[in-house]
Amino acid sequence: MVTSEAGRTEAEAGAAVAHGSAVDRLVAEIRELVARRALGIGDALPRERELGEMFGASRNTVREALTVLRAYGLIETRPKVGAVVADGHGEALRRLFSFHSGLSPDSFRDVQGFRRIVETGIGDMLVLSAGPADCDRLDAVNDRILTAATVAERAAADYAFHEALVDLAGNRTMLATYRLLRPVIEEIMRLGKAARPVQANTHEAHGRIVAALRARDRIAFAYRMSRHLEYGLQFLLNDEEGRRPGPALRPEAP
CATH class of the missing domain: 1.10.10.10 (Winged helix-like DNA-binding domain superfamily/Winged helix DNA-binding domain)
Structure with missing residues (x-):
């Protein structure tokens, strides 16, 4: 043929x-x-x-x-x-947000804005679905930050708590997207982590978020999460102005 x-x-x-x-x-x-x-x-x-x-x-x-x-x-x-x-995507994300030359307040707010949409957005679902055992697991994950010895370990422990919250929502696509941003989120979580009071403040803030879930208080959950996501900005501004946070650090609002 x-x-x-x-x-x-x-x-x-x-x-x-x-x-x-x-x-x-x-x-x-x-x-x-x-x-x-x-x-x-x-x-x-x-x-x-x-x-x-x-x-x-x-x-x-x-x-x-x-x-x-x-x-x-x-x-x-x-x-x-x-x-x-x-983790090849992590390096690309770091370059995208110019972390090698310093994180800007605008970049901080962009990333935290994304996290606020996700982490406060799941509040309505979590306050209804999270049971005592789920809250106990969140508390156990949160406790890891108290024993973390280095800045990197504290940031990783901080991230683990927030990922556990997102995971609890049960949405695989949202969880996968959140994990994609892990290198960027952990860079933000390193802010101020060299100071022990920040370690304690972070642990306490996480505890308040879990307490809001236990109480099934949607408004308290959204408020605590929003305040917590803004907390690191003070350390970024201090660095930009050439100052380092001293012993008297401003804790998150009660």
């Missing part, structure tokens, strides 16, 4: 589009798998063969999908482990 050049070109183009769509679909499915299994940075993905069997994809399609994810910094390859969830 004779096939024209135009016929071959159309057939090849159609195959390429179909293959590209298969790769795109698999990229989306692997990202959903990461979110569904709550895989964190450093956690391994299933092997190529397993991914192919899981999603009915050829080995070439799996490899191309992993290449796309690697190009976006979402995964990396480690010897003897294979593909693992990476």
